[in-house]
Amino acid sequence: MTGPVSTAANTPPTALTTGRETVLEVADLGVDIHVDRDWVGIVDGVDLTVRAGETVGLVGESGSGKTVTSLAVMQLLPPNSRVRGSVRLGGRELISLSEGELNRIRGVEMGMIFQEPRRSLNPAFTVGDQVAESVRRHRGADRSKAWDRAVELFELVGIPDARRRASAYPHEFSGGMCQRVMLAMALACEPSLLIADEPTTALDVTVQRQVLSLIGEVQQRLGIGVLLITHDLGVVAEVCDRAAVMYAGRIVEQAPVMELFDAPQHPYTAGLLHAMPDHVRHVERMGVIPGRVPPPHDFPAGCRFHPRCPFAQEPTCTEGEIPLRDVTPGHTARCARLGDLELEDAFYG
Amino acid sequence: MLRFVATRLLTVVPLLLLLTLVVFGLVQIAPGDPAAIIAGPEASPEAVEQIRADLGLDRPVWEQYLSYIGNAVQGDLGTSYTTNEPVTEVIGRALPRTVTIAVFAMLLAVAISLPLGVLAALRRNRLTDRLVTGAAVVALAVPPFVLAALLVNYLALGGLQLFPPTGYEPLSEGFDEWFRFAVLPAIAIATISLAELTRQARGSLIDAMEEDYVRTARAKGLGRWWIVGKHAAKNAAVPYVTVLGLNVGRVVGAAVIVEAIFNIQGFGQLGVDAVLSRDLPTMQGVVLVSGVIVLLVNLAVDISYGYFNPRVRAG
Amino acid sequence: GGGGSDESPAAGAVDDSAVLRAGWTVGPTSLDPHMATAEVVWFRFGMTSIYDRLFTVNAAGEVEGMLVDSWEYTEDGLQLTMTLREDVTFRDGTPLDASAVKLSLDRARTQQSPVVKARMAAVTAVEVPAPYEVRLTLDGPTPAVPYILAENSGFILHPDLVTSGDPATETNGSGAYSVESFTPGESLVLVRDRTDYWDPEAAKIARIEHRAVPDFQAFSNALAAGQIDIGQFQPNNVASIEGRRGLQAVPVPQGISSDLLFNRAVAPMDDLRVRQAINLAIDREAITQALYPGSEPKYQYYREGLQGHDPSLGPIGRDVERAKALLAEAGHPNGVDLGEMLVSTATTAGLLDVVLEQLAEVGIRADAVTVDALQIFPRWAEGRSAALLQFSSTGLEPGAGASTSWGPQLNPAGTTPEFDRILAAAADNRLSQEERNAGYQELNRFLREQAWSSPITWINYPWVMTERLQGFSAEMDYATTLGPYDFRYLSMQADS
Amino acid sequence: MTALAPVSAAARPRVSYRPGRVMRRFLADRVGVTALVVVLILVVIALVSRFWTPVDPTAQELLDRLEGPSSAHWLGTDNVGRDILSRLMRATWTALTSCALAVGLAVAVGVPLGLLAGYAEGFLDGLLGRISDVLMSLPPLLFAVAIVGALGPSLTNAMIAIGVLLMPRFFRLTRISTREVKNEDFVEAARASGTTTMRILGRHVLPNIASPLLIQISFGAAVAIVSESGLSFLGLGAQAPTASWGSMVKEGFDRLAENSWSMYPPAIMIVVTVLVLSLLGDGLRDAVGRQTGGRR
Amino acid sequence: MADTTSATGSAPALTVTGLRKSFPAQRNLLGRVTRTVDAVRGVDFEVRAGETLALVGESGAGKSTVGRLVLRLIDPDAGEVGVLGRDITQLAGRELRAMRGRATMIFQDPYKSLDPRSQIRHSLAEPLIAQGRWGRRGRVERLGELLERVGLAPHYLDRFPYEMSGGQLQRVAVARALATDPELVVCDEPVAALDMSIRSHVINLLRDLQRERNLAYLFVSHDLSLVRVIADRIAVMRRGEIVECRPTAELFADPQHSYTRELLSAIPAAHPRNRTFRAAPAA
């Protein structure tokens, strides 16, 4: 096993975040899903950009629409759904493409890894086969070439004894190893964008560290953009360059990580940060956000967070559309009372 | 894999033993004196006694059981009370008829259910799907004997007379001849299995298509047919093959009635006759052999899991 | 002499190479005529074409010699001397002589067997006084022995087969046919393989295939589809098949009837009035018309035209009131439960329903228990059931028939001294035909008075066959007693 | 901070346990509701036939046998001149009661044994499991024929045979479901708070296996109807004069050439009954959601 | 090498010595066990009244197994478990049941640990019925009080689990665990299945209750940052053994065992400034 060494730790990140071309540009993305004879808006008005070499975090509680957003980017939503807005990958609009055209993009220009690596691998085929398959389909390589490439990829993602392990089945692998396989698969055709949907949620902390470091390493080496979905602000703090906070199907705040952690502008972001266990601050009590995330058919009007927000005011927060406003360049937030709130200590009941 | 097959083979042994016990027990609960049956209606009590002794029926039950098993292992299932032939011979005569028809029926069921099921799964909730699943549900409700009666009435008698209404010709008489006789019984026997397999093919394919790994495959940019044919199919095969195995028993069961209607002196008919005439050794033999066949088929199914699903190979 | 009739429906050129396919509901399970479990099954399933018998029975129910040229009883009726034909040989030229006959008869009467041994019980010794003369010693002056020797007991096997062969799987007889293939319980294929058969009138068909078709509907389907050439039909279904694809139907009044037999040993059947009430409850005319069209209601124990029939015995009409009165008199004013009524699986479809309903209308209830045809007699003999709904055959000779019909197998209650006396007086070979007839008539009246059973219908079986078949009629040997089962004189018309 | 457990586990809807929603979803399923209505109609027909039929179902008009439909006999008469419609109604009673008894027997034996085996595991579980494997490996109808052959043909024995035939289904289902429920946290929680085994079985295990059981009962009933009619067709089930669909089909089939009509009404009844029972099962299954234990 | 002494001087609520448990991992054809997993291999520790001992370690280390052994939901192969002064491994029947009123458990996933078919009322009443110490009327009253104590309105008693959020349910689970006034509560990852905004509610509740009733917690968790906040002492488990057991501050300041160090270094930072895996971004 490769240790959790982070070789890229010394590379100045600024060079990566700026100046590189935009890989993914999501604008005003909306997703409705048909449930019980009704269209329910799950996600709407989502804007996101990912540049080459950059890691963008998408963070939010369960049910906030992170997975749906990522699937919309991949155009992998279930058939009972419809998408609005625009998803441009390397400048090319994906929304209008046919399935055949998408198949030439998925796995080639963008790859994705999922939360439960074991379930996401086909139990009936060897891991090598599943990686080589991608290569064969997209690169037209013959069987043995593709296999060699798979082994090479396994070495890249740090699977020891790669040639032998390539002919093992997923159930013979641990969760962390499976996630490495998934990563190898996603990287098989050297995509420019990698979407990782809670890639480490099911893994042990030590393994999580390895996988996250690995993603970072590969990203540096290949210069790809990463959209990292997580519910864990710790992960965001560790590996992301920028992060977007999602609540009830909308992005409520988006900022470079430093700024997000130092000066959150939206009460929800602040609440989440306060709810992170902190051994210094939380000697007595931990910060809490009252209430719970509403289900999509129950999204309130106005600010969707207002029923839980200690600062909510009528009618400022309860009516109309609240736009995403700029705080500083690159930092936006969707709060009606943006700027006039003292967020520190608001969540210690 | 070899080890896997070997362990699977071994698990069948206790099942076989239990099977013989069930079969033997079945005969023990049967009232009536086998010796009197063999002796015939007009025999004297001494004659009956003599026969009882000859058959060893005066020995304790467990002794009879042990010798039954001992003989069965050597391929001796006793002697038919009615024809005085070795039961193995009687079964050997009847079995091929049923087996050829049953195999035909299963092939029919598989050959039709696979494309239909796949089609329905891929056109889920659309017209094709509704037609296929609707037809399957209805077909599932038609008992083989009703279907057989209809087939006889409309295709064999009536104006059409396409196929002979009764009888059987072995394959050795030529495929055409065999086919003419086998086709109607095979359809009657196959239909329920066909319907169930269609539903299963559809259901397991749909299930497989909803698995996470299919999403992964789509994320890799693989084409729909590739995903269906490779990723979903191999996983969907497990429940399908399971149901296929379970249907072997059903097909043999259906043969019981269908053979009576078509007057095929097959395995089912043999069983019914043996039961009706209290030909206990034959009855035992029929139940035993059919049980063994089904067990072996299920064993094959089990072993096939090893191919379709590498996880089970680990044991 | 042969009983073959030439009054065939259509006469034409005979096809000497014809194949005849016959269907039966049951097939025998071995080829050994002596080991028959049901005589008629073996008899009709080709056995008559393979072996010859000592006697035969014509349509009038009279015994005639077949291998036997002439026969006579001694004065005391205790010995029967038979003189054989001298022109009969087996296939290998071995003459069918008295020693061969003795060998077969001794086997038949001594070998442990389901039926035949018991049937031969009257014969206590077989001697060969001359090369073509056989003398049987009898245990009483019974007239039945020639009749018995007209059935399975009288089949003569090749001496080699008796001494060193296995008659269950091999055959060797003096008939014109030998076995091409045999599958127990299923089929028997016979081929004519000798031209020197002693009766030149016989064996006009080259090949006979017998097949068992147990399911009734399958049977009629097979006939309708031309898969078999001849078969005995159920009376109430013949209308459907007649006239189809060159089929003809020939009704044959066989000596077979549907009867409801009683077990007089158990209550309430031990009461004459209950038995009479049952007799009065049954509507024989309606049953016959509905389920056995073309047949005759059965009111007495011997059929018109055969020995023992008594024209003075009139019909038994249905009389619900009297039946109820009788029941009340017997102490069952609210009706009576008979208990178990056994029914054979071979009983005509619907008969049971009708009988139960008609009994129910006078207040008689019974639990029907269906039992396989092969097991029903042992079950009945156990004596626990009250009644038995079954086919019964009169038998070739009234005396022999009576002792079987009312013997322990079919009559668990046993006989009475009165019955034995009447039977013994009638069944005596020293009497003349007329004297015996009068005796059997008395037996007939006794049974009806005592209501030992409830006769229902004499079945006139329609035989359905291809129009090409010739020589089949109600006047064939055995036709009116056992059934037209001796196929030796049938022939097929050549295709025109 | 990290949380290794998948967060979405809490968000994933567990549809199978929402009683109110199950009912609502079932009622929204038009096919399932129709099937239920037809089943109820059949039950009503069966009950009514105990007291009233258009004509006495046993009354015979021997000379008017095998008639086609007429105003006196809407579905004609059978082989011995009985009213087919009335017999069909009476046969509905026969079918439903024998089906209920067979399924009842199977449930009464299979479920307790399944609970026992599932909860106890170990040797008993292995033995019972193997026995059920063997019973399942016997071709169903042939096995039923053998049991009836051993016991003697009668409707009761046919029901016993079918009950024995169905037993392994209920046994297996209960065993697997019990196993699954047994390992659920809420059962462990109940044990942790000192709840007795009997109470756990009664309050937690049974209610939680109720819906798969109900579904299986529906399918089992369909199997019972098919088997009963098959056995009656062979003459091994209902005995005269009891009216049974299977024997009525057989009677009709035997008279095919004379009267090709009388076979159809009972055949249609069988098909419809089996159809609605399996549709009902399908409907229930869909309403309850994907079930554990239903698939191997 | 595990340090089993506790910091505070109060009486031990739980003393575990030499605890062992292995599970069958593979059986042969005859059902005989051919391979076993040693889930717990000789574990000793103690938890004092009012104290929280956290059990941390990687998945499969045996943490939950220890929790279940402690309450004797499974039988240990060897070792002693002193719960409130009695060896629970020696108890049976009535005594064991009574003990289960005094030492209770909270499970990870409230959706799974509450019977989905029972109303909250029934789930909550279950331990009371099992202990049989409260009459029918007393029970009804007590249920309301319990809910109130965990911050839920009494009308929730008539709800089904699916009608409630995970956080609410976990509070119900806490109420159930406290229903019989226990002295020891085993918490098996009680907040791991909860969303971060809810998690702190439950943690706060647990801490309040502990202070109120001087409860002893055996707190099983993966989450080291959380454990750092709430535990008095931490026992690090690895492959069935406790490799290190020390007061929280000490352990974080000066981890002795290499595995502990590995574990600590894998905790993601709470702020991007303190990154350890990757270079910090520009402010």
Ligand SMILES: Nc1ncnc2c1ncn2[C@@H]1O[C@H](COP(=O)(O)OP(=O)(O)OP(=O)(O)O)[C@@H](O)[C@H]1O
């Ligand atoms: N196929 C679907 N049909 C109906 N609703 C759906 C579907 N997929 C997602 N949803 C709903 O959309 C909302 C957002 O779901 P999504 O999976 O994107 O959340 P998430 O942020 O990824 O949460 P988690 O952290 O649990 O993964 C949820 O309320 C979910 O119930």
Ligand SMILES: Nc1ncnc2c1ncn2[C@@H]1O[C@H](COP(=O)(O)OP(=O)(O)OP(=O)(O)O)[C@@H](O)[C@H]1O
């Ligand atoms: N009932 C059981 N049967 C067989 N093996 C078991 C059983 N329970 C636990 N194990 C095994 O014992 C070991 C320890 O399991 P345990 O659940 O205690 O770990 P854990 O530390 O709680 O892990 P996690 O963090 O994943 O909950 C594991 O290898 C597990 O597979």
Ligand SMILES: [Mg+2]
């Ligand atoms: Mg998600």
Ligand SMILES: [Mg+2]
């Ligand atoms: Mg655990």
Ligand code: NI
């Ligand atoms: Ni707000």
